[in-house]
Amino acid sequence: MAAPGQLKTKIDALRKKITEKGSGLALEQRRRLTKRLKRLQRSRRTAVALAARAAAGRKGKESASGDESAAPTA
Numbered sequence: 001m002a003a004p005g006q007l008k009t010k011i012d013a014l015r016k017k018i019t020e021k022g023s024g025l026a027l028e029q030r031r032r033l034t035k036r037l038k039r040l041q042r043s044r045r046t047a048v049a050l051a052a053r054a055a056a057g058r059k060g061k062e063s064a065s066g067d068e069s070a071a072p073t074a
Contacts, residue, residue, distance in 0.1 A: 004051060007044035014040065 014037050022030060 002043070002047065004044055004047045007040055007047060011037065011040050011044060 014033065018030070018033050018037065025033070
């Protein structure tokens with residue numbers, strides 16, 4: 001999966017293209033571009049969520065290993 005930053009760049013470029021050429025495009029092509037835009041936005045949201053989940057997982061593992069070493073042994 002692509003990185004969220006790469007997807008954001010693609011989204012911005014496509015959004016710009018739609019606004020510049022939107023009224024001059026054929027209806028079918030405009031529909032195709034908006035579908036692609038929505039697909040890119042959805043995949044970016046997924047990538048951001050996965051990255052956040054991975055970061056939280058790494059943070060959780062680090063704190064869990066730190067808690068075990070700090071816990072007193074009886």
